[in-house]
Amino acid sequence: MQKKDFENLWFLFKAVYRQEKKTFYIGVACAVLEAIGRYLFVILLGIIIDAALSGMSLRNMLWMIGASIGAKFALEALQSRLSESFKKKLENFPKEFASRDLNQKALTMDYEYLEDANARDIRYRSFQRSFYGIGGWLMMVIYSMVRNGVSIIISIGIVVPMFQAGFGGQTTWISSAWCSLFLLAGLGLLAWVSCRISVGGTRKAMQKYCDNSAAYTKKMYYLDLLAGVEPQKDIRVMHFEQVISQEVNRLFGEIHDNEKQQNRIYVRRNYLQQLSFGLSSLFIYLFVGLRAYAGVITLGNVVTYASGMEQFIYAINHMSVMIGHLKSAAMYAEDYRMFVELGKRKYEGTIPVEKRRDDRFSVEFINVSFKYPGADTYVIKNLNLKFVIGEKLAIVGKNGSGKTTFIKLLCRLYDVTEGCIKLNGIDIRKYDYKDYCALFAVVFQDFQIFAFPVGENVAAGSEADEERVVSAMKKAGLGERLETLADGLYTCVGKEYDERGVAFSGGEKQKLAIARAVYKDAAFVIMDEPTAALDPEAEAQVFAGFDKMVGKKTAIYISHRLASCRFCEDILVFDEGQVVQHGSHEKLERQEGLYRQLWNAQAQYYQ
Numbered sequence: 090m091q092k093k094d095f096e097n098l099w100f101l102f103k104a105v106y107r108q109e110k111k112t113f114y115i116g117v118a119c120a121v122l123e124a125i126g127r128y129l130f131v132i133l134l135g136i137i138i139d140a141a142l143s144g145m146s147l148r149n150m151l152w153m154i155g156a157s158i159g160a161k162f163a164l165e166a167l168q169s170r171l172s173e174s175f176k177k178k179l180e181n182f183p184k185e186f187a188s189r190d191l192n193q194k195a196l197t198m199d200y201e202y203l204e205d206a207n208a209r210d211i212r213y214r215s216f217q218r219s220f221y222g223i224g225g226w227l228m229m230v231i232y233s234m235v236r237n238g239v240s241i242i243i244s245i246g247i248v249v250p251m252f253q254a255g256f257g258g259q260t261t262w263i264s265s266a267w268c269s270l271f272l273l274a275g276l277g278l279l280a281w282v283s284c285r286i287s288v289g290g291t292r293k294a295m296q297k298y299c300d301n302s303a304a305y306t307k308k309m310y311y312l313d314l315l316a317g318v319e320p321q322k323d324i325r326v327m328h329f330e331q332v333i334s335q336e337v338n339r340l341f342g343e344i345h346d347n348e349k350q351q352n353r354i355y356v357r358r359n360y361l362q363q364l365s366f367g368l369s370s371l372f373i374y375l376f377v378g379l380r381a382y383a384g385v386i387t388l389g390n391v392v393t394y395a396s397g398m399e400q401f402i403y404a405i406n407h408m409s410v411m412i413g414h415l416k417s418a419a420m421y422a423e424d425y426r427m428f429v430e431l432g433k434r435k436y437e438g439t440i441p442v443e444k445r446r447d448d449r450f451s452v453e454f455i456n457v458s459f460k461y462p463g464a465d466t467y468v469i470k471n472l473n474l475k476f477v478i479g480e481k482l483a484i485v486g487k488n489g490s491g492k493t494t495f496i497k498l499l500c501r502l503y504d505v506t507e508g509c510i511k512l513n514g515i516d517i518r519k520y521d522y523k524d525y526c527a528l529f530a531v532v533f534q535d536f537q538i539f540a541f542p543v544g545e546n547v548a549a550g551s552e553a554d555e556e557r558v559v560s561a562m563k564k565a566g567l568g569e570r571l572e573t574l575a576d577g578l579y580t581c582v583g584k585e586y587d588e589r590g591v592a593f594s595g596g597e598k599q600k601l602a603i604a605r606a607v608y609k610d611a612a613f614v615i616m617d618e619p620t621a622a623l624d625p626e627a628e629a630q631v632f633a634g635f636d637k638m639v640g641k642k643t644a645i646y647i648s649h650r651l652a653s654c655r656f657c658e659d660i661l662v663f664d665e666g667q668v669v670q671h672g673s674h675e676k677l678e679r680q681e682g683l684y685r686q687l688w689n690a691q692a693q694y695y696q
Contacts, residue, residue: 094419098227101422104429105224112178116232119175122168124239127400128247129161132393175232179225194429200502201462202431210306211428223421230418234411240404247397272376276369276402283365284409290358292416294351301347308340358413362406369402438519442512442528450528450612450643452476452499456508459498459666467506468494469666476659481636483654484647485684486663492647493534495663496617499645500529530611532635534618536602538593540585543571544578547604553578557608564638565604570597599631607638615645629653651688660684 106113136153145153195203195212202208311333314320324330377395453475460467469491476482484492497503498510501517509516517525538546544553547561558578562571574580574591581590582601593601599619606614616635632646632653646654654660655674662670662677662684670677670684677684 093423094416097422097426098415098419100426101223101227101418102231104425105227109178109224109228112175112228113231115171115175115178116228117235119168119171120232120236121239122164122171124236124243124404126161126164126168127240128243128397129164132247136393179228194431198431200497205462208428208431211424211431223418223425227418227422230411230414234408234415237404237408237411240400241408244397244401244404248394248401268376272372275372279365279369279372280402280405280409283362283406284412286358286361286365287409287413290354290413292413294354294417297347297351297354301343304340304343304347308337308344311337311340362410366402366406369406370399373398373402438517438521438525440515440519440521442520442524449479451511451513453511453514454498454508455511457498457505457510458507459494459503459505461503467666469498472508472667474661474668476661479641479643480659481657482643482645483657483660484645484663485651485654485660485687486649487687488649490649490663491666492649492663493617494666496531496615496645496647499613500531500615501525528612529615530606530609530613531615531617532599532602532606532619536599536619538582538598538601540581540583540587540590542576542579542581543574543601546582546601547578547608549605549609558604561604561608562601564607565600566634567597567600567604603635603638611642613643613645614639615647617647618649629655632656651684651691 198208315324315333315337324333374395377391377398381391454472457469457472457474458467459469472495484495486492494503498505501522504518509518511517512520512525512528543562544555544558547558548554555578559568559571562568571577576589581587582593582598584590584592602619614635616632628648628650629652632648633656636644636646636656646657648654651660651674658673660670660672660674660677661668662682664683670680670682672680678688679685
């Protein structure tokens with residue numbers, strides 16, 4: 090293993106230990122007791138046999154046997170209790186560890202990585218390691234290594250006297266130091282071979298898995314798709330069943346073939362390791378038997394030494410397996426570390442945003458250019474813009490002209506590639522991120538209504554001000570609908586997770602999204618084409634109604650339909666990432682340019 094592997098494992102271990110110190114210590118204690126338990130009986134059995142051969146009385150023999158059984162029973166009872174507790178902890182490990190680290194990271198990482206396919210693959214691999222998850226799996230590897238490590242130490246303490254027995258005067262070759270060294274060299278060679286087999290086999294199997302990780306990610310996508318209520322409407326009505334079935338079958342076939350190849354590697358590895366273990370056992374019993382035959386050790390020693398050496402080889406073999414697993418764990422720890430460290434903001438500001446009762450904030454784009462990560466072309470190029478706060482600003486243009494990207498930059502979902510955006514004369518990257526985001530309430534084109542209670546959907550939190558929620562819903566046109574809900578604000582949206590839930594129409598969900606924006610009472614309110622599915626006249630009505638709700642706040646309306654934004658004092662016309670025209674509807678309609686061309690082209694829909 091390389092230095093990087095140990096660094097990644099240490100990074101993962103610290104995260105696991107930080108969250109589950111108690112589980113770690115229970116696992117270590119359980120591993121130590123299990124290792125001791127493996128040797129206790131054979132040691133006691135050897136003592137009992139030698140005692141019987143030496144002529145010990147029956148009474149004392151019975152006392153010795155009873156004490157041995159009692160000691161073994163007490164040890165196993167304690168180990169069983171700890172083992173049960175350890176396994177229960179591990180069963181909850183995936184969801185606890187994932188929710189605390191991986192899911193939390195998904196909620197706080199830079200937005201750009203949520204749209205990155207490689208980041209999604211890394212996150213999936215970080216989640217999907219064994220039944221216990223990546224953190225629990227590392228804990229199991231540590232448990233096994235501690236158990237085998239303690240076994241190796243105990244077995245060495247047991248068998249060292251055997252190698253010393255007969256030294257100093259014995260002339261038989263079986264009792265010589267050369268014979269002992271020959272045995273140790275043979276066992277060491279077999280242990281080294283076993284370790285190489287384990288590490289190499291595990292590395293090959295894990296590489297097979299990583300090479301096919303994209304298929305596993307796609308599989309989860311399709312499983313989520315088939316489990317969703319909304320996608321099923323399009324799937325069934327538009328007959329996507331055949332396409333999806335073919336793709337799912339292809340992916341499952343690809344995954345099945347990949348897993349078969351992994352299993353072949355594991356079977357070959359296990360077979361070779363068993364062969365190595367068998368040869369080791371043969372050496373051990375031959376050596377111990379010959380020493381007993383030569384009178385160097387007693388019959389009781391044969392049981393103790395043979396079992397001790399066999400346990401030593403068993404522990405060495407399993408330790409080599411764990412080294413292979415540790416190498417595999419290092420690969421997943423690297424994924425975990427990469428995911429946790431994804432999206433560390435290049436600019437993590439600390440300046441608090443000025444609190445203003447009048448919401449007078451000045452926003453300026455200075456030579457702003459932007460291209461999406463991994464892309465070659467700029468979506469926005471050399472944008473210079475300063476807009477008046479407290480007025481209604483419309484952004485119009487063709488699809489793909491950069492309107493939504495402009496909002497993503499303003500809301501700092503992405504940072505600019507070149508140039509800067511200033512708020513009250515200060516680069517927005519210098520502000521505290523949460524403070525800055527608190528300035529905006531956005532109704533996105535692909536707004537999301539979650540399977541939460543209505544009140545939580547509007548308040549975007551579990552601690553909702555019920556009076557404000559009701560007020561926001563009434564302003565959004567949901568007052569009458571609210572009165573029909575049996576559980577009021579506690580009514581769950583949809584029936585996915587609550588049989589008492591209510592299915593809301595598309596228009597009602599849109600109003601819930603608008604109510605959410607009203608409830609937030611932010612300085613900037615943005616409508617990013619959430620009404621694109623409506624006809625132009627209906628969209629214009631929604632925009633005008635929303636404009637009344639926000640009152641004197643700064644409002645930004647985005648649409649590719651010009652008529653929807655005629656009420657705005659200022660209209661920005663976007664084309665290929667640049668503002669090509671700027672002014673009121675009346676002013677732009679009289680000018681030659683893109684606005685007039687688009688207006689004439691769309692006029693038929695407004696008559």
